[in-house]
Amino acid sequence: MSFWHRLGRDLKDNRAYYIMFIPIIIYFIIFCYLPMGGIIIAFQNFRPALGILGSKFVGLKNFMDFFRSVYFGRVLRNTVALSLLSLFICFPLPIVFALLLNEIHNLRFKKTIQTISYMPYFISLVVLAGIIIDFTSSDGLIGGTLMRVFAGREVNLLSDPKYFRSIMIVSELWQGLGYSSIIYVAALSSVDQEQYEAAEIDGANRWQQTFHITLPGISSTIIIMLILKCGTLLAVGSEKIILLYNANTYETADVISTFVYRKGLQEFNYGYSTAVGLFNSVINFVLILSTNALANRFSDSSLF
Amino acid sequence: MVGKKSSSRVVFEVINTVIMLLIAAICLIPIIHVIMSSFSEPLALASSRGLVLWPKHFSLVGYAQVMQARSVWVGYAHTLLYVVVQAVLGVFFTAIAAYVLSRRNMMLRDPFMFLITFTMMFSGGLVPYYVLFSKIHLLNTIWAVILPGMLTPMNIIIMRTFFNSIPYSLDESAKLDGAGAWTILIRIYMPLSKASLAVTTLFLVVAQWNNYFIPMIFLQDRNLWPLQLVLKDLIATSQGAAILGAQGGGGSAAETVLLTRVINYAVIVVGTLPIFCIYPFVQKYFVTGVMIGAIKG
Structure with a gap:
């Protein structure tokens, strides 16, 4: 048939x-x-009035304009810097938090800590931005009180480019630590308890148990989460940054997605913005596929 | 089971407990600060430094201003509209998609699944999206906020996982009794997977409640703005008192600035309260959803 x-x-x-x-x-x-x-718009000198069919085709001009501009290096550097900071700080800490939480044996205390740690996740980005603006201003807790103690003067942290990355990472950690740990806490609860008893009998101490039983027990979860994280390495979202950055801090704050937003929807440079967005999408796509291929090769856990 | 604990173990447990309490405190302090500040008197708040862990001269001035602000209420009403319509339509269509994608013996099932999961990995980007919405005349309509995010691959995958765990024999015996696809979905699958309906609803509601970016780019008409966009306008411009047309308080520029701060805190509380109220009841569904989403994603 x-x-x-x-x-x-x-x-x-x-x-x-x-x-x-x-x-x-x-x-x-x-x-x-x-x-x-x-995506055709990326290869055109797009005019909304003329539409996709009527706009002039310009080949790779928009891409060349981007690669040759001063912005290319800046947005790429900022995007990579923020991703790597997030990868090295915001990725492992929830695992550590879950491991420590796993050592708490008073169930009610454990549950309370968990519930509290998820709470910041439900705060909207707009409200989070409001809290950040408040805390980092020169009369807030961090920009004012803490900076006076540690740096000797009050600083409005959001107007100084050198603090922007720290603000992004600290706020990401504050909002996501508990939420990101959910998956590891669940994975830990499914590690076979008999293995610990056997290890105890063999005389393994707590550290040895952590490294030889607990971590291998949740390693497949960690690998999957790491793949997911690596796949989004160049996909730093614009939504939080748009609420926090300004022309003074573009130097460290402007990432690919905020640049796409500004060029496209604020300056109406459609073709150029689409080209930059496409550049980003293609890299993201390649990253997802290659991290998955790596995971396939080095372990038995992968996404597809 | 309980043996004698070594002294290093005791030290570890004490330190660990302290770390946990510290993390809980760090999570809570900014939230407490905002709540307490919102109940403070503007002048007393302005003269205080650092953390506010108790209202400075308890006052409801901020809330009084927020309550009489039309834009806040209009925003609230629109957020509710967007949340409810999107959740109802979203859950319904997610269930349909998950049901069809959990069928066996359907030749195009895997291509359909690929069509949907591919959109998680690649997208056209912001400008083509914007151009599309403007071409199909969705700008400045409520659908510009409701349709994006209504159906997500992640929600479909989560619900499909639940549906896959329902025994297929149930399906086949219903078919023998003459039940059609719709009857089986609505009478058997949906009632049997209430938890997955709850998870999807929860994800949709939280995402839409907190959504500001889509409304910002698609709604120029302030009369359609959801609460988050109204909040953004108040917080980002720090012109809260002026925007809300605050009354009383003399009206000098300095007093307006002081008032704005308290108003911002009050608006933040008003805008976050509903999510925090439902949160304790839905936490378990949220955890379930995150688990399946992460494993199957």
Whole structure:
């Protein structure tokens, strides 16, 4: 039986399912695949009035403009810097937190700490930005009180580029520490308890137990989370930065996604902005695929 | 089971407990600071430095200003509208997608699944998205806020995982009794996976409640703004008192600035309270969702 014959038969047998799925397909085509088609804008001198079909084709000009501009180095450096800081600080700390939490044997105390640690996650970015502005201003707790004690003068931290990355990382940690630990806490609870008893009998101390039982027990979870994290290495989101940065701090705060936003939707430089966005999307895509390939090679855990 | 603890073990447990308490304190302090500041008197607040762990001269001035501000209430109403409509439509269509994608013996199931998961890895970017919304005339409509994020690959994958755990024999015996696809989905699958409906609802509600970026780029019309965008306007411009048209307090520039600070705190509390109120009841669903999402994602 030919493929088309079988497909026709399948469409008939499973007619009800295919009909149900029509709105889903339409949704993804309109809101995901049509914008992907809009990538053509990156190769055009796009004018909204002329549309995609009427705008002039300019080849790789928008990409060349970006690669040759002073912004290219700056946004790339800032994006990589923020990602790497997040990878080295915000990725391992939730694991440490989960491990420490695992050593708490009073269940009520453990539950309370967990509940409190998830709370900041539910605070919206706008409110988080409000709290950051308040704490880092020259009369706030960090910009005022702490800076007077440790640096000798009050500073409005958000207007000085050298503090921007720290503010991003500390706030990310504050908001995400508990939330990111959820998965590890769950993984820890499924580590076989008998192994600890056996290790105890063999005379293994706590550190040895942590390194030889606990960490191997949750290593597949850690690897999956690491892949996910590496896949988003150049996808530093713009939403928090847009609320916190200003022209004074572009030097360290401007990342690819904020640059795309500013060029595209504030300066209406559509073709250029799309080109920069496409550059970012392609790198992200390659990163996801290659980190997954690496994981396939070095362990038995991977995403697809 | 309980043996004699070594002294180093005791030291570790004490230090560990202290670290845990410290982390809890760090998580809570900014929240307490904002709440206590919101109940403070503007002048007393201005003269205090550092943390506010108790109201400075208890006062409801900030809340009084927020309560009479039309833009805050209009924002609240729109946020509720966006949250409810998106959650209802989102859960319904996510269930349909998950149901079809959990069928066996369906030739196009895997291609469909790929079509959906591929969108997690690659996207057209901001400008093509914006151009699309403007071409199909969604700018400045409530649908510009409701449709993006209504169906997400992650939510579909999570619900599909739940559906996959429902025995297929149930499905087949219902079919023998003459039940159609819709009946099976609505009468069997959805009632049997209430937890997954709760997880999806929760993710949608929290995301939409906190959403400011999509409304910011798609809604120029202030009368459609959700609460978060109103908040952003107040906080970012630090012109709160002026924007809200604050009354009383003499009206001098300095007093307006003082008042703005208290108003900002009050607005933050008003805008976050509902999420914090539902949070203790839904925490367990949230944990379930994060777990499945991370493993199956």
